[in-house]
Amino acid sequence: MAKMTIEEKVGQTIQGDISTITPADLRNYRLGSILAGGGSDPGNVYNAAPKAWLDLADAFWEESMDTSRGGKAIPVIWGIDAVHGQSNIVGATLFPHNIGLGATRNPDLIREIGRITAVETRTTGMEWTFAPTVAVPQDDRWGRTYEGYSENPGVVAMLAPAMVEGLQGKAGAKDFLDDHHVMTTVKHFLGDGGTTNGKDQGNTEVSEAVMRDVHAAGYVPSIAAGAQSVMASYNSFHGEKMHGHQGLLTGVLKERMNFGGFIVGDWNGHGQVKGCTNTDCAQTYIAGLDMPMAPDSWKGLYESTLAHVKSGAIPMARLDDAVRRILRTKFRMGLFEKPKPSQRALGGKFELLGAPAHRAVARQAVRESLVLLKNQGGLLPLSPNAKILLAGDGADNLTKQTGGWTLTWQGDGTKRADFPNADSIWDGFRQQVSAAGGKSELAKDGKYTTKPDVAVVVFGEDPYAEFQGDLPNLMFKAGKSGDLELIKKLKADGIPVVAVFLSGRPLWMNRELNAADAFVAAWLPGSEGAGVADVLLRGKDGKTQHDFHGKLSYSWPKRADQNDNNFGQRNYDPLFPFGFGLRYADKGELAALSEDPGIDPDAARTNLWFDNGVATTGSTLRLVGADGKAMDIVHPMATTTDGSLAMTAINTTIQEGARQFVFKGDGVVEVRSNTPVDLGRETNGDVFLVATVRVDALPAGAKAAIGTGCGAACKGEVQIGDALAKLPKGEWTRLGVQLKCLRVAGADTGKLDMPFYLRGSNGVQLALSKVVASTDFDYKVECPIR
Ligand code: BGC
Ligand code: BGC
DSSP: OTTOOHHHHHHHTOEEETTTOOHHHHHHHOOSEEEEOTTOOGGGOTTOOHHHHHHHHHHHHHHHHOOBTBSOOOOOEEEEOOSSSSTTSTTOOOOOOHHHHHHHTOHHHHHHHHHHHHHHHHHTTOOEEOOOBOOOOOOTTSTTGGGSSOSSHHHHHHHHHHHHHHHHOOTTSTTTTSTTOOBOEEEEETTGGGBGGGOTTOEEOOOHHHIIIIITTTHHHHHHTTOOEEEEOSOEETTEEGGGOHIIIIIIIIIISOOOSEEEOOTTGGGGSTTOBTTBOHHHHHHTOOBOBOTTTHHHHHHHHHHHHHHTSSOHHHHHHHHHHHHHHHHHTTGGGOOOGGGSTTTTOGGGTTOHHHHHHHHHHHHHHOEEEEEGGGOOSBOTTSEEEEESTTTTOHHHHHOSSBSBSSSOSOOGGGOSSOBOHHHHHHHHHHHHTOEEEEOTTSOOSSOOSEEEEEEEOOOOOGGGGOOSSSBSSSSOOSHHHHHHHHHHTTOOEEEEEEOSSOOBOHHHHHHOSEEEEOOOOTTBTHHHHHHHBBOTTSSBSSOOOOOOSSOBOSSTTOTTOOTTOTTOOOSBOTTOOBOTTSOBOOOOOOOOOSSOHHHHOOOEEEETTEEOTTEEEEEEOTTSOEEEOOSSOEEOTTSSEEEEEEOSSSTTOEEEEEESSSEEEEEEESSOBOOHHHHHTTOEEEEEEEEEEOOTTOOEEEEEEOSTTOEEEEEOHHHHHHSOTTSEEEEEEEHHHHHHTTOOTTSBSEEEEEEEOTTOEEEEEEEEEESOOSEEOOOOOO
8 A cells, every 4th residue: 555656546436337438548547446237248148158257357457457557456346246156147046035034044054145145156257246135124015125134133144144154254263355356345334124104215213323224234144254244225315325424334244243344335325315416525534435337427427526635625544444444345255366257266167157056056045035924724835736827928038037237237128048057936836837747737827728736827927127017005016907807707617727927026916815815926036947946846756846945034914005014013913923934734724814904996006107217116217219119118228210300218316217219210119008098186176297308409390299099089289399499408398288288188088008109200318207197397388278
């Protein structure tokens, strides 16, 4: 350190993302670290080959060690979200997400999962994972509930240090932080699971005692186990963003908890601190953060930080403390003596990705994570000699089974071929039933060719990550999900039904629980779907192969408004309490449950169809080109086949918080609702359809309109060209169109299957972040009403 220049010191403290930083940049800027965010991949290929990752790791390392133009050789470290296995890499073993691991209550298993994750991560060159998440989620509407082990701090405190030990090795042992292990990140400090209404990146308004006893439960034992980094959280504590919270980062974490590693920031999290921007934030350093995560803002942040150190705004002692902490972990990992990533012990040993022994552990984890909630008449375990139907859209669906943080950030847009080392739930049944001489059939829609003796219906949530998974209540898909209907149809045919529910949280399931004979909560099991058949099927000898083992780590709601009904709370009134889980010897009968969700079905509807750049649950985004061809959107970028309309994800105050639409011909952006919405009351009550837009280009004579659709020949449209021309370019405005205008223009607002569409002509460039029915807006579009 004594030999380092101020420039080198500042560089050590900044982390850039591989989507914007190149190895050559690293030679000039000498940054201490790089990351690959959930949506960042070598060459922008989400399913890039393992070799491409390793080559990139080598390239960055080489530059960090190159002293030919001056500067000191300090090995760069690469952090990645290996959060359920090395989950960004094709072929890796994918373990159940933490909610499932919480149900196992098995620290030895979790430690082994950590060890394997470290091994697989090292094959592709990274030495650092952003895991484990030790959030203690209190409101299951939060889109990150599945990343936490439990609503109960005791479970988190039991499992988190085991994961840390598995990933890093045992502190004090010879293999601690060696080439077979990776550095951990305990995240997100502090109170991420305690935000009001379960809002992602929200405000945690609890007492200090709750902060200490509930939300901090995972940190103390993880630090004792030797955790080398902690990630600051996006949330605020009573209005103050954690990235700028000196009392908690320095006073509590570094001083009271005696944390000797370094504090890394979250993705541009520093930019949310009052008075900061993504490229300028002395406050975060002063508060005690050691390495801001500046994915695309690293260059600007480097320059402003350098200036702040030179001016004394950031004390030299504070910078030195940050650099010392970062370098210390690099020394502890022995990185100064190591060759480039591909030449280390496991570099390039890609045969370890999804190795049979690793998959066997993941499969065990699946078996132990399953929670049996109902087993009427002892329907389970099933005989493998029977005729078994596998139905539901989750039966043979790796995308659904693996959830968010899998190859892509949201876990969406993947295909079967992206999972070479994996079994779907159906694969497991097919293999075991055929080995036992039974007959199995897969029919997603339940339309079997041979009438089965029993049906297993696998259904659940589609993948999501972070705020994109936030919900207004615990309803599973507002309106008709199709799944309940499928269960009922099979039952009507006289077929006993086992429901297997894939989800990132407990949801209101009373109707499905009533309809099915047996019900299994399977969470997000990962690559080893075959673990489900291990438990649900008897062996060839007719005996149970594996009993149920899983116990709820989150309380199961009785009503859809029990968002935050947690163990130990006053008025605790769950359907199935924390710790519940039947075994085969238990009586599995369940009396008929009330099918009243406890919320006004209208209140359940939020009238929010598009938010933060994505269609909300229950809605779909669709692009229609000038040639009339439509495409449903799953990726953050898309272009219609005729090239007339292109969409890209852009940033607002949050990453990818909006979409920009570039029209090269007449095109339409449609937000469709899976079930028609009735806005009759809102229309009478002078409510507006409000779109948050930004005009980026509007050539003279260009046309634009907002409309709503209501079935085949029914729609209403209002021109907005004049309004857009008056808006300031490049600024966000909430544009309001009175619903009455749309009714006058021909829409039946009582049955909108397309609550919103945006029509544009050649040259129009418009960004959209939100569409909602509301009375709150900035600019009113003039239009005729009656
Ligand atoms: C990144 C994620 C990150 C998110 C933050 C995405 O573009 O890929 O890793 O968590 O932005 O909002
Ligand atoms: C998430 C973190 C993650 C980081 C890097 C953030 O948006 O909150 O959990 O580690 O992105 O992908």
